Amino acid sequence: MALLSPHKVKRSANVRHSSGKREIKRFYKNVTISQQDGQFEINLDRKRLKTPMGKILRLPTEGLALAVATEWDRQEGVLEQSSMYLTNLSNAATDKPVPQSPAERASDILEFLETDTVRFRVEEPAHLVQLQALAWDPVVKWVQDRHQVEITWTDSIVAPPVAGETREKIGRYLTSYDSWSLIGLQAIVEGLKSVILALAVVDRHLSVETAVALSRLEEEYQIAQWGNVEWAHDITALHLRASVAASVLFIHLNTEVSSTNRKSAPKS
């Protein structure tokens, strides 16, 4: 191989960085959606959008298809795949790179309940203890009422066990979701680091903004005490808000009812 001095390194359209990541530029002009057998496909110019594993991406609803298409159409120059949240979720749901049955996914989510953020409180400082109680107690109560389960928490580092009945009831609730929705749910739980907050946000009890704030309670407290670092804190928080919002939307768009429910005619 010829000796290369750094000055002679060519910067081409598809640059391979030392990390090995390829930068792809927008290679298509038009983005359209089309319908085939009740499913929706995305077209980039004449070619149908495929998943990383080469399967044609088929979306169950128009809403989801439009949102995915929008992620592709808004790209300018280099494709920013990390911010194409719905595309990434749809790809994961289609390819299932981690092959799990819905029961296995539900079980994974249930496991997370053991180390749920909201079940671990600090012992001090007193102000933070109060803040956690004020912020988290209502959500815990809501989950208990909604699912008729008991949720315990601790201020030690030892995880309090999850009651068998709790496990059973929430497990059953989770398996009522289809595999696509469960992938969305897994993403929410992993992002928020909490099953309890995930349950609340999916049921539309908490807004995404609130759920993220509750998830990041201790960080936000520390930031308030010690100062904010915009390029770290804000970027992390915004990314979490975007990705959780996308995951919540993914679940709801997956199960949207497309028919209009007509009310009965008003009596004259």
Next chain:
Amino acid sequence: MKPALAIYRAILHEIRLQKLHNPIRTDLTTYISREFKKHTVTEEKFCRANESALFDAKTYLEMLRSTRLHRALAAHYKGKGERTIEESANLVGLTSDYTNSPKNHDLVS
């Protein structure tokens, strides 16, 4: 201003900022308008389907807005990135010819 209307306008604003092309831009705005109309014409003061739809709209707005702000911040604070292998090697006076043969290990660039 009714909350639904405020959300609707905010979503349209976010979409405009995305600089989309047709047909997607039109299809998307048509879809959103249709959904909003479907869920704001009701005689009932409280309707669960409408509440749900409003929540979904807020969530969509949250996604669009947070994505935009995140990308803007990340671009603003974007560093030079990692050095290439050539640059790293050059730091210590080595050439970038990194095949394993000893005769290629020059100590002077």
